[in-house]
Every structure is written in structure tokens, then in C-alpha cells.
Amino acid sequence: MRAVTFVVPGIAASQGSKTVVPTKAGPRVRESNEQRLKPWRMSVAATAHDEMGNAPLFTGGVQLDVTFVFPRPGGHFGTGRNAGSVKASAPEHMTVRPDLSKLVRAVEDSLTGVVYRDDSQVVGIRARKTYGEPASARISIWEVL
Numbered sequence: 001m002r003a004v005t006f007v008v009p010g011i012a013a014s015q016g017s018k019t020v021v022p023t024k025a026g027p028r029v030r031e032s033n034e035q036r037l038k039p040w041r042m043s044v045a046a047t048a049h050d051e052m053g054n055a056p057l058f059t060g061g062v063q064l065d066v067t068f069v070f071p072r073p074g075g076h077f078g079t080g081r082n083a084g085s086v087k088a089s090a091p092e093h094m095t096v097r098p099d100l101s102k103l104v105r106a107v108e109d110s111l112t113g114v115v116y117r118d119d120s121q122v123v124g125i126r127a128r129k130t131y132g133e134p135a136s137a138r139i140s141i142w143e144v145l
Contacts (some may be wrong), residue, residue, distance in 0.1 A: 003142035006051040011135045012068045013040035014102035015109065037106060044137070057091065058116040061123040061144040068103050069127040069136045070094060074133075094129045103129065106132035107139060115141050134137060 013036040021028050077083065101142035104127050108119040116122075123144055 001144050001145060002055070003140065004048070004051050004087070005140040006047050006139075008044050008047045008137045010040065011070065011136060012029070012098070012137050013037045013063050013106060014098035015041075023054055023125065033113060041106055041110040044107055045114050046140070047137070048111055048114045052115060057113070058121065058141070060118055060121065061139050062121050063124040063126075063144050064104075064108065064111075064122050065140040066104060066107055066128075067128045067138040068127070069132040069138070071133060071135050072131045087098060094131055095137075098129075098136075100127055100129050101118035103127070103137075107137065111139075112142065118145035 013033060015037055017033070018029050021030055072086065072090065076086055078085045078087055104125060109124055112119050
């Protein structure tokens with residue numbers, strides 16, 4: 001069974017919310033956070049490409065496993081002599097934006113044509129978002145036989 005695993009450094013960007021922008025040629029639909037999304041998708045694709053090397057694309061069903069790691073906000077940490085320590089009241093799980101499904105959608109689309117032919121080949125997903133350092137996305141894709 002073939003598999004590929006890699007880590008993409010940086011803060012992940014989500015995909016999915018659309019905004020209608022008026023132009024001289026008529027209205028255009030674009031991603032609402034296009035400025036962050038485009039570089040993030042390029043980074044995911046470039047890292048995956050480097051990891052794949054000259055290997056052929058996956059052609060059958062694939063399983064996708066992604067862990068998104070985000071830095072904790074400053075308010076989660078103590079002050080004074082407790083600076084650098086996470087407060088007991090800080091949430092354990094990341095239950096704030098961005099949405100997990102929109103983060104996964106950005107990764108799936110980034111891997112199209114790089115790891116697999118089309119994101120419709122993804123037959124299973126295990127995804128999570130968590131607090132930690134450094135900010136990154138840990139991605140594994142493997143063939144499902």
C-alpha cells in the first residue's frame with residue numbers, strides 16, 4: 001500500500017465561504033479569504049509535490065488524515081510570573097473558527113493533480129484541529145485497497 005506523509009508549516013487557511021464582488025464585466029464570485037487561501041494552497045501543493053517526487057498519482061480510493069495545529073491566543077496564557085503557562089480556564093479543544101470542514105476542503109483541493117487525480121477519490125477523512133506549536137498541518141494520504 002502506497003502512502004505519503006508530510007508537514008506543511010504555517011497557519012492553515014479555510015476554503016468555502018464565497019463573496020460576490022461587482023466588476024465592470026459583471027459580478028464575480030470569489031473566496032472570502034482569497035488573500036490567505038491562495039498562498040496556503042500553494043504551500044500545501046508544493047510540500048506534497050516535493051514529498052511525492054516522481055511517483056505517479058494515486059488512482060484509486062484514498063484515505064486522508066489531517067491534523068491542523070494552531071497557536072493558542074494570548075488570552076489563554078497567564079501573566080506576570082505565570083507568563084508562558086496555559087491558564088487552567090483555557091479551553092482544551094479548539095472550538096472557534098476556522099471551521100474544520102472548510103480547512104479540509106482547502107487541503108483536498110490543494111492535493112488534486114499533485115497526490116491524486118481528483119478529490120472525489122477521497123473515500124475517508126480523519127481530521128482534527130488543535131492548539132500547539134509550531135502552527136502547521138500534518139497530512140497523511142494512503143491508498144485504500
